[in-house]
Structure formats: structure tokens, C-alpha cells
Amino acid sequence: MKKILIAGGAGFIGSHLCKKLLEENNEVICIDNLLTGQKNNIYNHKNYKFIKNDIINPIDIKVDEIYNLACPASPKQYFKYPIYTTKISVIGTLNLLELAYKYNAKFLQASTSEIYGDPEVHPQTEEYFGNVNTIGPRACYDEGKRCAETLCSNFKREKNINVKIVRIFNTYGPHMRADDGRVISNFIVQALTNKDITIYGDGKQTRSFCYVDDLVNGLIKMMNSNENGPINIGNPEEYSIIEVAEKIINLTNPKSKIKFLNKMEDDPKVRKPDIKKAKKLLNWQPKISFNEGLKKTIKYFKEQL
Numbered sequence: 001m002k003k004i005l006i007a008g009g010a011g012f013i014g015s016h017l018c019k020k021l022l023e024e025n026n027e028v029i030c031i032d033n034l035l036t037g038q039k040n041n042i043y044n045h046k047n048y049k050f051i052k053n054d055i056i057n058p059i060d061i062k063v064d065e066i067y068n069l070a071c072p073a074s075p076k077q078y079f080k081y082p083i084y085t086t087k088i089s090v091i092g093t094l095n096l097l098e099l100a101y102k103y104n105a106k107f108l109q110a111s112t113s114e115i116y117g118d119p120e121v122h123p124q125t126e127e128y129f130g131n132v133n134t135i136g137p138r139a140c141y142d143e144g145k146r147c148a149e150t151l152c153s154n155f156k157r158e159k160n161i162n163v164k165i166v167r168i169f170n171t172y173g174p175h176m177r178a179d180d181g182r183v184i185s186n187f188i189v190q191a192l193t194n195k196d197i198t199i200y201g202d203g204k205q206t207r208s209f210c211y212v213d214d215l216v217n218g219l220i221k222m223m224n225s226n227e228n229g230p231i232n233i234g235n236p237e238e239y240s241i242i243e244v245a246e247k248i249i250n251l252t253n254p255k256s257k258i259k260f261l262n263k264m265e266d267d268p269k270v271r272k273p274d275i276k277k278a279k280k281l282l283n284w285q286p287k288i289s290f291n292e293g294l295k296k297t298i299k300y301f302k303e304q305l
């Protein structure tokens with residue numbers, strides 16, 4: 001039985017990861033300060049322990065593996081705490097890397113497609129260095145995550161820590177907060193509550209959406225592999241935001257209307273992962289189609305609302 005620490009384990013992805021690792025008979029320690037997480041995502045299980053802590057404050061627990069998912073991930077959330085978001089990514093990641101060093105634990109960093117910024121290369125391969133506006137509103141998150149990748153790489157180089165960098169692309173599914181602010185949760189909640197569907201800009205910008213179960217399988221495969229990454233994990237099915245709105249309207253409330261609002265500053269115009277590396281090195285690829293994943297997510301929000 002492995003002892004596994006999940007920082008950010010009460011969040012959307014973290015809660016699914018904790019569940020899966022418990023099912024695989026591990027001891028799970030979830031560390032979270034509930035900044036963007038939910039109490040409902042905390043489990044009552046004999047092999048699970050919840051510790052309320054901010055990763056900016058170091059913690060000393062002997063573990064075999066660390067997954068670092070602690071960080072606000074939705075633009076709506078990190079726009080509220082820009083300085084704190086960078087601090088979490090840089091100081092928080094540094095603290096957890098020190099812990100990995102102390103106990104020779106494996107370390108997986110939840111990095112992001114946002115490190116590619118508003119990309120000039122499409123689809124995005126791991127070799128692309130990105131296009132981030134360092135002084136723009138998204139930089140608190142993007143640059144924090146870029147620096148976290150740098151810290152991980154240097155802990156590997158200097159201290160020989162077994163680090164793994166996964167670049168996660170847009171992920172969705174049950175356990176997202178209804179007020180999280182990301183496009184899938186917003187559109188579903190708006191449609192189910194008879195509110196207008198809010199599109200920022202002209203809606204021609206694209207994203208590629210991965211269902212959370214597929215993503216979690218990818219994270220665990222990465223941890224159990226000999227790879228250090230970075231490796232993109234995401235679903236390459238690409239849609240414009242208008243197409244996303246139309247799909248969700250068709251599956252929920254055909255009477256919903258679309259309302260166009262101002263474009264967000266520095267909003268990436270396109271995004272789609274190149275997943276050749278994940279396929280070849282991890283034997284991973286997504287299995288759940290967008291329609292199937294949306295249906296499961298809509299069911300979850302219907303129950304919540």
C-alpha cells in the first residue's frame with residue numbers, strides 16, 4: 001500500500017484522483033485549504049485523511065508520492081487572487097518539492113496548457129515554448145505555472161528528484177463548482193436555470209475538452225511510468241465556443257438564448273493538444289466522447305441544482 005499526498009485533493013480533478021487512488025487500495029492524504037474546493041469533495045474512508053492546510057505553509061509528512069494540484073484553475077477564480085495565485089504556484093510547489101526531496105518521494109506537477117499562452121503553434125506540442133503576455137491578467141497563473149515547471153526541472157537536475165510534469169488541457173465533469181466560472185459549468189448551469197448563455201467575444205475561439213475520468217487515468221499512468229515529461233494530457237477534439245454553447249443548449253434547454261459579452265483580455269484564440277507523446281510513452285488516449293461526457297456532467301448538475 002502506497003502513501004500518496006494529493007495537494008488540492010478537495011478540488012474538481014483532485015477529488016476524482018483521490019477516489020481512484022483509494023479504489024486502487026492506496027492510503028490517501030488530501031491537503032487543501034478549500035480556496036476553490038468543496039467540502040462535498042472530502043471523503044469519509046478508512047484510508048483517507050483530510051488536512052486543511054495552505055501549501056504556502058510547509059508540512060512534514062512521510063509519503064511515497066505527491067500529486068500537486070493545489071492552485072485556483074478557473075480564470076474567474078485566479079483573477080480574484082492574482083498575487084496569491086503566483087505565490088501558490090511558486091512557493092507552494094517549492095515547499096512540496098522540498099518534501100519530495102526529504103522523503104525521496106515521486107512528484108507529479110499539474111501543469112497546464114496555459115503555459116503555451118495564446119499559441120502561435122497549433123496544435124500545441126510539448127516542444128513549443130509558448131506565447132505569454134507577462135504583464136497581462138492571465139500571467140499570474142501562466143507565469144506561476146511556468147515557474148513551477150522550472151522548479152520541478154531543477155529539482156530533477158540538481159537533486160535527482162523523480163519529477164513528472166503533465167500539461168493538462170481543458171478538463172470538465174462532475175464535482176466542478178456551479179459557480180466555478182469555466183465555460184462548461186457556466187453554460188450547463190445557465191441553461192438549466194433558464195439564464196442566457198454568456199459567450200465572451202465572438203465565440204469563434206476554440207478549446208478541446210477532456211472528460212475528467214480520462215484525465216485522471218492519464219495522471220496515474222504518468223506517475224507509474226518512467227517518464228518525466230512534460231507530456232500533454234487532453235482530448236484533441238476541438239470545438240469553437242459557439243459550438244459548445246449549441247451542444248449544451250441541445251442537450252439541456254432548447255429555449256436558451258445566447259448573449260455575447262466583451263472578449264476577455266489575452267483569451268487564447270485556439271487550443272488543442274498534440275498527444276502523440278502521451279499515446280506513445282504512456283499508452284494513453286482519451287476514451288470518452290464530448291457528447292457522452294457532457295451528458296454525465298449535465299446529470300451531475302441537475303442533481304446539484
Ligand code: NAD
Binds near residue numbers: 036
Ligand atoms: P480546482 O480549483 O477545482 O481545484 C484546486 C484545488 O486546490 C481546490 O480544492 C483548492 O481549494 C485547492 N487549493 C488552491 N490553493 C491552495 C493552497 N494554497 N493550498 C492548498 N490547497 C489549495 O481546480 P481543478 O480544475 O481541479 O485543477 C486542479 C489542478 O489542475 C490545478 O493545479 C490546475 O492548474 C490544473 N489544471 C486544471 C485544468 C482544468 O481544465 N481543470 C487544466 C489545466 C491545469
Ligand code: UDP
Binds near residue numbers: 170181264267
Ligand atoms: N467562456 C465564455 N463564456 C463563459 C465562460 C468562458 O465564452 O461563460 C470562454 C472563455 O472566454 C474562453 C473559453 O470559453 O475562451 C474557455 O474558458 P474557461 O474559463 O473554461 O477556460 P480557459 O481555457 O480560458 O482557461
